Amino acid sequence: MPSNAGTTRLVIVESPAKAKTISGYLGPGYVVEASFGHVRDLPRNAADVPAKYKGEPWARLGVDVDNGFHALYVVSPDRKQQISKLVKLAKEVDEIFLATDEDREGEAIAWHLVETLKPKVPVKRMVFHEITKPAIQAAVANPREIDRDLVDAQEARRILDRLYGYEVSPVLWKKVMPKLSAGRVQSVATRIVVERERQRMAFRTAEYWDILATLAVAKPGEGPRTFNATLVALNGDRIATGKDFEPTTGRVRAGAGVVHLDEGGARGLAARLADRPFTVTRVEEKPYRRRPYAPFITSTLQQEAARKLRFSSQQTMRTAQRLYENGYITYMRTDSVNLSETAIAAARRQIVELYGERSVPPEPRRYTGKVKNAQEAHEAIRPAGDNFRTPGEVAKELSAEEFKLYELIWRRTIASQMTDAVGSSVSVRIRAVSSAQEEADFGATGKTITDPGFLRAYVESSDDENAEAEDAERRLPTLVKDQPLTADELAAQGHHTQPPSRYTEASLVKALEELGIGRPSTYASIMQTIQDRGYVVKRGQAMIPSFLAFAVIGLMERHYPRLIDYDFTASMENELDEIAGGDHAAVDFLTSFYFGSTNGTGDQAIAHAGGLKKLVTENLSEIDARSVNSIPLFTDDEGREVVVRVGRYGPYLQRELPGGEQATPSGEGEEGGSQGDRAPIPEGLAPDELTPEKVHELFLGGGGERKLGDDPSTGEPILLKSGRFGPYVASGERKSSLLRSQSPDSLTLEQALQLLRLPRLIGVAPDGAEVFANNGRYGPYVKRGDEFRSLDSEDKMFTVTLDEALALLAAPKTRQRRAAAPPLREMGNDPLTEKPLVIKDGRFGPYVTDGEFNASLRRGQTPEELTLEQASEMLAEKRAKGPAPKKKAAKKAAPAKKTAARKTTAAAKKTTAAKATAAKKAPAKKAAPKKATSTPKE
Numbered sequence: 020m021p022s023n024a025g026t027t028r029l030v031i032v033e034s035p036a037k038a039k040t041i042s043g044y045l046g047p048g049y050v051v052e053a054s055f056g057h058v059r060d061l062p063r064n065a066a067d068v069p070a071k072y073k074g075e076p077w078a079r080l081g082v083d084v085d086n087g088f089h090a091l092y093v094v095s096p097d098r099k100q101q102i103s104k105l106v107k108l109a110k111e112v113d114e115i116f117l118a119t120d121e122d123r124e125g126e127a128i129a130w131h132l133v134e135t136l137k138p139k140v141p142v143k144r145m146v147f148h149e150i151t152k153p154a155i156q157a158a159v160a161n162p163r164e165i166d167r168d169l170v171d172a173q174e175a176r177r178i179l180d181r182l183y184g185y186e187v188s189p190v191l192w193k194k195v196m197p198k199l200s201a202g203r204v205q206s207v208a209t210r211i212v213v214e215r216e217r218q219r220m221a222f223r224t225a226e227y228w229d230i231l232a233t234l235a236v237a238k239p240g241e242g243p244r245t246f247n248a249t250l251v252a253l254n255g256d257r258i259a260t261g262k263d264f265e266p267t268t269g270r271v272r273a274g275a276g277v278v279h280l281d282e283g284g285a286r287g288l289a290a291r292l293a294d295r296p297f298t299v300t301r302v303e304e305k306p307y308r309r310r311p312y313a314p315f316i317t318s319t320l321q322q323e324a325a326r327k328l329r330f331s332s333q334q335t336m337r338t339a340q341r342l343y344e345n346g347y348i349t350y351m352r353t354d355s356v357n358l359s360e361t362a363i364a365a366a367r368r369q370i371v372e373l374y375g376e377r378s379v380p381p382e383p384r385r386y387t388g389k390v391k392n393a394q395e396a397h398e399a400i401r402p403a404g405d406n407f408r409t410p411g412e413v414a415k416e417l418s419a420e421e422f423k424l425y426e427l428i429w430r431r432t433i434a435s436q437m438t439d440a441v442g443s444s445v446s447v448r449i450r451a452v453s454s455a456q457e458e459a460d461f462g463a464t465g466k467t468i469t470d471p472g473f474l475r476a477y478v479e480s481s482d483d484e485n486a487e488a489e490d491a492e493r494r495l496p497t498l499v500k501d502q503p504l505t506a507d508e509l510a511a512q513g514h515h516t517q518p519p520s521r522y523t524e525a526s527l528v529k530a531l532e533e534l535g536i537g538r539p540s541t542y543a544s545i546m547q548t549i550q551d552r553g554y555v556v557k558r559g560q561a562m563i564p565s566f567l568a569f570a571v572i573g574l575m576e577r578h579y580p581r582l583i584d585y586d587f588t589a590s591m592e593n594e595l596d597e598i599a600g601g602d603h604a605a606v607d608f609l610t611s612f613y614f615g616s617t618n619g620t621g622d623q624a625i626a627h628a629g630g631l632k633k634l635v636t637e638n639l640s641e642i643d644a645r646s647v648n649s650i651p652l653f654t655d656d657e658g659r660e661v662v663v664r665v666g667r668y669g670p671y672l673q674r675e676l677p678g679g680e681q682a683t684p685s686g687e688g689e690e691g692g693s694q695g696d697r698a699p700i701p702e703g704l705a706p707d708e709l710t711p712e713k714v715h716e717l718f719l720g721g722g723g724e725r726k727l728g729d730d731p732s733t734g735e736p737i738l739l740k741s742g743r744f745g746p747y748v749a750s751g752e753r754k755s756s757l758l759r760s761q762s763p764d765s766l767t768l769e770q771a772l773q774l775l776r777l778p779r780l781i782g783v784a785p786d787g788a789e790v791f792a793n794n795g796r797y798g799p800y801v802k803r804g805d806e807f808r809s810l811d812s813e814d815k816m817f818t819v820t821l822d823e824a825l826a827l828l829a830a831p832k833t834r835q836r837r838a839a840a841p842p843l844r845e846m847g848n849d850p851l852t853e854k855p856l857v858i859k860d861g862r863f864g865p866y867v868t869d870g871e872f873n874a875s876l877r878r879g880q881t882p883e884e885l886t887l888e889q890a891s892e893m894l895a896e897k898r899a900k901g902p903a904p905k906k907k908a909a910k911k912a913a914p915a916k917k918t919a920a921r922k923t924t925a926a927a928k929k930t931t932a933a934k935a936t937a938a939k940k941a942p943a944k945k946a947a948p949k950k951a952t953s954t955p956k957e
Contacts, residue, residue: 029112030145031105031132033119034888035850036344037150041118044152045159052108054119055101055850055888059092059131061181067093080185082178084632088609090178094135097895100851102135109138116162121146121397122352123599124540127173130165149349149403172599175608179203179591182613186635187575187582194644195570195665200552203588204537206575208545209554210583211530212522213564213572219707220652222518223269227259228285232461233508234297234449236496245507246495248449248461253278253288255458261516269516285511291453297461297504301448307466309440309489311473313356313386314399315431317539318532320351323431325525325560326480328423332524332543334884338424339400341886346403347413347421348428352539353397356386358435361405362398366436369407373433374475380438401432434477442468445495449504465495482526518707521561535589551877563705566650566663566670574647578638582631652709661714663700672698672709672717728768730775737771739763748774758794758813773817778802782821790824792816803828843882849891856890858882872897 030051032038042051061081062068068078072091075083083089094102109115115138119125126144133142143162147154180203187201230250250258259277264270271279280288315323320339324330330338339351358366363383370379386399402408402425410426417425445465452458468474474490522530524546531537537545549555554568575583591612597603615630650663652672659675673696698717700709725739730750737750746763747756748771755774757763778793781801790803792810799810801824808827810816842857843865849856854869858876865882866875867890874893876885 026114027112028114028116029105029108030116030118033125033128034340034344036341036888040150040344040346041155044150044155050108050112052105053101053850054105054128054132055098055892057095057128057131058098058102058135059094061090061177062093067096069093080181082181084182084613087606088178088613090174092131092134097851097892097898105132106136109136109140112140114140115142116145116159117142117165118145118147118158120352121148121350122540123169123173123176124352126166126169127177130167130170133165148353148398150344150346151404153405154403168601169599171605172595175598175605176595178609179595179612182609182631183582186631187579190635190639190642191571191574193639194574194642194647196567196667199567199571201571201575201582202548203582203591204531204541204545205548205552205554206572206583207536207585207588208527208531209549209564209568210572210575211527212549212555212562213568215519215522216564216569216706218266219518219521220709221267222707223265223267224518225261225264225269225271225516226281226513227261227264227516228280228282228511228513229258229260230285230289230292230459230461231510231512232292232297232449232506233510234461234463234504235507236498236502236504243494243496246463246465248447248463250288250459251448251462252460253280253457261514264516266516266518282511282513285513288453288457288459289509289511291455291457292451292459292506292509295451295453295506297449297451297506299447299498299500299502299504300450300460301446302498302500303446305444305446307440307442307444307468309472309474311384311434311437311439312431312477312479313388314358314401314435315428316354316356316388316399317352318354318528318542320400320428321528321542322525323427323480324424325523326482327427328420329560330420330424332528332546334420335424336543337884337886338420342417342421342425342428343403347408347417347425348403349398349401351400353400354388354539355397356388356399357397358385358401358432359398362401362432363436365405365407366401366433369409370433370437370476373409374437378437378472378475380436384436386435399432400428402429407432430477434473437473437476438470440468440472440474440490441470442466442492445498447495447498451506463495465493466491467494468492482520482523482529521563523560523562524557525560527562534585535592536585538592558703558705566665566700566706569650569663569706570648570665573650574642577647578642579634582634650706652714653711655711655714663706663709669702670700672700672714674718725763727766727771730772737768737775739766739771750775756794760813777816779816781819781824784821784825790821790828792819792824801827808832844885846885846887846890849894850887851891851895856887856894858885858890867893869894 026048028049030038030041030045030049031054032041032051033054033056035053035055038051038053042049045051062078065073065079068081068091072078077083077085078091081091083091115136117129117132119128119132125146129144142165144165145158145162147158183203184201187206188199191199191201232248232250233245234248235245252258256276256278259271259275259279263272263275263277263279265272271277313319317336321332321335324335325332328335336351339348342348343351367379367383407429410422410429413425414422443466445467447463447465449461449463450458451461468490471490478488478490520526527546528542531542531545549568550557553565554571555562555564557563572583581587594603594608598605598608611630613631615633648665650665652661652663654660655674661672661674663670664673675696698714700717704713727737727739727748729736733751735751737748739746739748746766747754748766749755750771753775755777757766757774761770778791781790781792784790784803788803790801792799792801792815794800794813794816797809799813799816800807801810801819803824806828808824808830810819810827842859844858846856846858846867848854849869852869854871856867856869858865858867861873861875864875866873867885868874872894874890874897876882877893
């Protein structure tokens with residue numbers, strides 16, 4: 020697009036990829052540069068606080084709460100180089116366009132850029148929801164001013180989250196464990212997962228039975244000859260199904276009025292119904308119609324990508340970001356289901372081309388969002404442009420995961436403008452009278468799709484993996500009332516009630532969305548944060564809370580229930596929306612939340628409690644750390660309460676000893692304490708798996724303590740235990756860790772005896788020195804005096820002969836340099852430094868490096884998923900901290916002359932002898948207490 024003659028414009032976007040794409044759509048009069056995301060933020064730590072503010076009482080928060088909640092913003096250390104570049108460019112152009120994302124976050128970044136660059140030239144805001152040439156040219160031609168209401172809302176959110184995190188997290192440090200964090204949304208998300216696990220822990224299964232009949236028509240017409248029907252009633256009373264049982268007792272709900280069949284009852288009834296006639300008593304046919312799903316919004320995209328593609332929320336958003344920045348899809352952070360008129364027209368044209376005229380409804384479809392507190396009206400997520408490219412047309416341009424996500428978005432968009440799926444559904448009742456004159460009613464349902472409509476393009480998945488797909492058909496024979504049937508087979512079948520399913524990332528995002536908590540731009544980071552903090556771990560797709568999460572949520576529920584209340588958290592989102600709409604003042608909202616001033620804003624319960632500040636300071640003394648870190652499980656058969664304690668080295672089981680006394684731990688998470696009063700919890704064991712049977716196993720065997728037998732030489736028992744550093748065997752005072760090749764489950768008494776005899780005396784060398792075999796930090800070895808040589812296998816420790824050991828020890832030490840392993844992945848050049856970045860496998864896991872600085876991949880990140888921008892940011896943080904301080908080498912004393920050395924040595928010996936004599940005569944002095952050399956951490 021040509022610029023005005025002689026005019027140069029600087030366009031600032033967030034990412035280099037976005038800059039590269041946009042620069043291709045603008046003329047030579049435009050300079051497109053990236054800010055690399057946020058350029059300013061509240062101080063991350065004390066080191067970030069400028070010197071002139073360090074003495075301020077509010078510097079820790081980075082927010083002056085006593086002066087209108089003025090925020091102290093600092094330029095991120097890893098952005099300073101880029102800011103300098105932007106400042107220089109801003110001085111060389113005639114106009115600046117801020118082209119950050121079209122949401123609150125993007126609006127705030129645009130404002131921060133103005134505040135940081137302080138440009139002397141006109142500044143305009145350009146917004147677009149897709150990166151295509153027409154969209155970019157339209158955005159340049161129709162700029163607007165920065166929306167201060169959106170900026171205020173985003174700033175209020177950032178300050179709110181800082182106040183919440185910085186005031187509540189220290190409580191967790193003091194009462195649960197150091198380095199924990201609390202967050203306005205992350206704590207609520209954790210609570211949701213913990214509550215589901217509590218339901219699973221309290222769940223008691225129930226067994227119920229019914230009968231599956233394979234029925235056949237005498238004269239088959241249309242449809243199959245046989246079909247299945249299930250027993251639904253007996254003598255007019257409904258047969259019990261899973262919904263009729265109490266989840267916490269496993270008993271039939273009071274007043275359910277159902278027949279609860281057990282195995283014997285079901286098998287007996289099936290036998291009494293054998294060879295009896297079956298008759299159709301009722302046939303109901305209804306038309307079936309299913310409307311298409313709305314186009315994707317952020318949350319539904321994350322849900323479907325998780326179900327269909329097994330993508331994490333982070334993976335979905337990273338992939339969508341790349342597709343957006345390269346012009347393939349519209350903006351991916353949105354809660355609007357609207358499609359523009361051009362998008363609707365593009366979809367309808369493509370439907371006609373691919374599926375025919377009959378697949379397009381007479382009128383375009385328009386959708387209404389169901390999301391609470393929906394933000395600014397963007398478009399839904401769809402393929403970019405006025406003419407959608409099919410997946411086949413872009414396949415060669417995209418990576419495998421980009422292609423999968425693009426195809427998902429394309430199919431959903433196309434389907435949203437197609438005709439309904441139509442057909443018919445049939446419900447049939449069949450009766451048989453048993454030989455004991457019992458009336459048994461069976462039911463069957465069928466579904467036939469006559470026109471699949473939108474289902475030809477897209478079928479939505481379900482969180483229930485056993486749920487039937489929407490395009491599945493169940494065909495029944497053509498049946499009429501009073502039609503006779505015969506039973507080919509009658510099979511009694513048993514069922515067990517199931518606990519509520521664990522949340523997946525998809526269903527947790529859906530739950531947060533339905534509660535009105537969080538926003539499209541935050542869901543992925545919330546999912547990642549609760550995993551990074553150790554509150555939730557993933558097993559497959561399921562999200563399992565840790566016992567640490569139980570302790571944190573237990574503390575919050577008992578002492579700060581309002582801070583993790585669902586309605587309260589959603590109400591804060593409402594107020595932030597009102598700030599964004601210009602209907603509310605951010606200062607009033609923050610004042611009410613923090614200080615509790617009731618002026619018509621904020622949550623009244625928090626306000627009446629005196630606000631957040633008073634809440635967390637006044638209640639601190641009431642919090643009992645031991646109680647908070649104890650999660651009750653049950654009382655065992657001997658009347659002892661069994662609890663999980665969250666210790667410094669991980670969770671462990673503890674129970675009262677006989678007589679009601681409770682053992683005093685000798686060290687949290689260690690093997691200390693009285694025998695039988697505690698047991699470690701194996702890593703990976705979910706809370707709901709701590710059943711009484713499993714707990715008994717952990718205390719008496721399994722991962723706790725198991726007797727392997729008695730030592731024939733001493734008579735002492737040999738026990739297999741699990742400690743802080745893994746499984747080990749113990750007998751009397753002797754202990755020995757298991758070898759790498761050994762498993763606790765298969766360890767034998769003979770193997771345990773071998774371990775307890777380490778180090779093994781192989782024999783005596785000709786010079787009288789003893790030769791040993793042992794296992795060490797770097798593997799098995801033989802030793803004579805100070806000489807060591809490695810053995811090539813663990814078995815050799817028990818079989819190596821004296822001659823073999825001496826031959827090894829006589830051989831010269833050889834240090835074979837291993838060839839450097841190839842990098843796991845080459846990423847390209849760092850956008851900030853232009854240095855090549857690679858991912859390598861290190862001693863502590865994969866890390867990214869530019870040859871000078873290294874940064875370990877965070878929990879949940881994989882070498883395949885890490886993006887260049889993330890790697891650049893991680894290294895920039897390392898770079899900002901500077902190189903690790905090197906240890907100072909001890910200075911060598913200058914060599915003294917031999918004569919002086921002899922004199923000094925002689926004098927030293929005399930002095931030492933004199934001191935020793937004096938010490939014997941003088942009474943011993945009490946040692947003075949040492950002065951503290953460190954101050955407690957905050």
